[in-house]
Amino acid sequence: MNDLTDKIIAGDIRAIARGISLAESGQPEAVELLKDLYPHTGRAYLIGITGPPGGGKSTLVDKLIKIYREQKKKVGVLAVDPTSPFSGGAILGDRVRMQKHATDEGVYIRSMGSRGHLGGLALATSDAAKILDAAGYDIVIFETVGIGQSEVEVAGRVDTTVLVTVPGLGDDVQVLKAGTMEIADIFAINKADREGTERCVIELEQLLSVKEMDENTFLPPIIQTIAKDNQGTAELTGAIEKHRDYLNSGGRLAEKRKKRIQDEVHTIITNQLDKWAALRLTHDMETRENLDDIYSKKTDPYTVAGDIIKELQI
Ligand SMILES: Nc1nc2c(ncn2[C@@H]2O[C@H](COP(=O)(O)OP(=O)(O)OP(=O)(O)O)[C@@H](O)[C@H]2O)c(=O)[nH]1
Ligand SMILES: [Mg+2]
Structure with missing residues (x-):
């Protein structure tokens, strides 16, 4: 655990402000912080x-x-x-x-x-x-x-x-x-x-x-x-x-909060997939991979999307 985590748990106002700014920016650092803080929530x-x-x-x-x-x-x-x-x-x-x-x-x-x-x-x-x-x-x-x-x-x-x-x-x-x-x-x-x-x-x-x-x-x-x-x-x-x-x-509060956790995990997954897809497709755009084939009707967007999803091995 790092210094920022400790300071937030201790209620330090400036650390809280910095933590929230990090969370807003969505940086990988923020994810580490939130993981450390989670047991304290x-x-x-x-x-x-x-x-x-x-x-x-x-x-x-x-x-x-x-x-x-x-x-x-x-x-x-x-x-x-x-x-x-x-x-x-x-x-x-x-x-x-x-x-x-x-x-x-x-x-x-x-x-x-x-x-x-x-x-x-x-x-x-x-x-x-x-x-x-x-x-x-x-x-x-x-x-x-x-x-x-x-x-x-x-x-x-x-x-x-x-x-x-x-x-x-x-x-x-x-x-x-x-x-x-x-x-x-x-x-x-x-x-x-x-x-x-x-x-x-x-x-x-x-x-x-x-x-x-x-x-x-x-x-x-x-x-x-x-x-x-x-x-x-x-x-x-x-x-x-x-x-x-x-x-x-x-047990209604627990149920309500579990539903919230479900939504949250869903959002995290969706966001990460979205980022991954954007990067992956930028690569296609640059290399012309797939896009020319779809354009000339050799294949179609559904097949290509299906193949790309398979790269995730899910
Ligand atoms: N007459 C009357 N005015 C009120 C009452 N409560 C708040 N106001 C006034 O309504 C105006 C708006 O109040 P805010 O508290 O800023 O309203 P808000 O919903 O937070 O506004 P936004 O955050 O901008 O959407 C202010 O001028 C308040 O003084 C009330 O009970 N009666
Ligand atoms: Mg207001």
Whole structure:
């Protein structure tokens, strides 16, 4: 084990930052680090906060940090924005909203954008969470802008998913219908100081009423929050705790995490195959091997691809 591993396990902030940067870059060095850290992971509880841009996610996270700090828990926050090219520090808005925690050693906040992740943003954030986990963070929160597939992806990587919505978005609940209903363990209607909150609650309740339920199903609670005034946030952490208890009973958490491990191994394999294929085919392009034969119809792309796969001896 090297120095960086030891320092991360000891909770050294600069080592954590360096570890996450390595993981983001997808360098072979990062793989060694993650292998060393892996036995030290599994204690952190992972929470996803996802919802529309400007929905108040960061404001909400800021209040959750406060509550968890009062419970003496160390909190890591990964602000994931797939549309942002920025990464490294916290993006300006997050920095402003969470700045009072900046000097707190028990809080680590980091933005992760789409730039420079050879293994993909999803893998990079999972690796970052593992680093924080090994460093002794009790809670790791993923703040993700819910657009398209991103919230579904994040849901697969956390233990509890909080779906944030705000009243008055019009067809927002309609949007929720399309797939995201399934991923929410908890609904937070933020900006509940706004008009339309009651309607939003009723619409969500209606949607939930058609959900297929049995005695094993966790009925997602609907929590109203006014993040900017710190209202409803204790209820929200309470709901997260309840969902955690639910997962902890009957081995559900272990099952959920094993599913996650499966996805992760799948992603690692796919990434490596992808890199290998790109290199292998660049070679073909340079030497004209196969390509001319396919072009002149002596063979076809399927046969060539099949032959190349056989080189892997699988
Ligand atoms: N009225 C009202 N405004 C709020 C509430 N919570 C947050 N806001 C405001 O909403 C704006 C956006 O808040 P953020 O916390 O940055 O929202 P976000 O979802 O993190 O935004 P992105 O990360 O940019 O997608 C800010 O101006 C907040 O002050 C609330 O409960 N009520
Ligand atoms: Mg934010």
